[in-house]
Amino acid sequence: MAQPKAGPSRRLTDRRRARTREALLSAGRALFAARDVDGVSVDEIVEAAEVAKGSFYNHFTDKDVFAREIAAAVRRQVEQAVNDANKDIDDPAEHLARALCVFAHFAIEHPDSARVLWRLNSGATMVDAPINRGLRDVVHNGIRSQRFRHVDLESGVLLVMGVIVIVLRHVLEERLVTPPHAVAANMAAGLLRAMGIANAQAARLSAAAANDLLQSA
Structure with a gap:
């Protein structure tokens, strides 16, 4: 059976809910920054x-759920x-x-979101955290191909995250x-030298x- 179309009243209510939700999230980003x-x-x-x-x-169920949603949204954005x-x-x-430069650019363009990024992502230093999947894959591939020679998976991921956080905070x-x-x-x-890349190549990349x-930032 076909679902009845939403009438004007329902659409207006949905738009109001969406505006209220976005107003709350925007306010939360500014405050948590x-x-x-x-x-x-x-x-x-x-x-x-x-x-x-x-x-x-x-x-939102409570403030912690609210904060986690903001943190996750910012992380997805960057x-x-x-x-x-x-x-x-x-x-x-x-x-x-290039990833490190993207984070620096993000801090310049979106300073409140960048502050939220390092304030709210608790657990982000755990190598097996879902939010670190992409970074973990890059470091793993670099080690497997012997592009990165001076680190194991955990120390490599932690090294990258530590440098990025310092750059974020410094740019802010x-x-x-x-x-x-x-x-x-x-x-x-x-960072690249610490991962085993030769000096000249690290500087060039x-x-x-x-x-x-x-x-241009």
């Missing part, structure tokens, strides 16, 4: 979103940007250099002495990634 989850109350969230408190619980930048890249070393500083594209290029080169993805 400045403070950890425990430092933000539901009252602050609904006040910033300019919605009734009951609306929050119409969409991971998609990394995938887009690396869609034609087969070399694991070049992939990592109010006063930068070194331009972001130079910071990203230098840090990417250091990292400079090319920064010039391609960050020079």
Whole structure:
């Protein structure tokens, strides 16, 4: 049996719900960029979103579920940007250099989301965490092909994540002495050297990634 078409009243209600949900998520991103989850109350969230408190619980079970949804959405956003930048890249070393530059660019273009990224992704340092699947695959492929020689899987994944977090936080500083594209290029080169890539090649791959993805940022 065919489902009845939604009437104008139903469509209006759905649009209002969607606007309320997006207002809550936008307010949450801004608040969690400045403070950890425990430092933000539901009252602050609904006040910033300019919605009734009951609306929050119409969409989210509690604040932790709300925070996890925001964190997951930001992570998907930046991971998609990394995938887009690396869609034609087969070399694991070049992939990592370009991924680091994408994260730096993301911090420049979306500073609140970048702050949320490192504040809310608890458990992200566990190598087997689902959110690390893509990175784990790149590092694994690099080790298997002997492109990466100085690390095992766990230390390689942790090394990449640590460098990316430092670059993110540094780019978000109010006063930068070194331009972001130079910071990203230098840090990417250091990361690749730590993974076993020769100095000259690490520098070349990292400079090319920064010039391609960050020079105009």
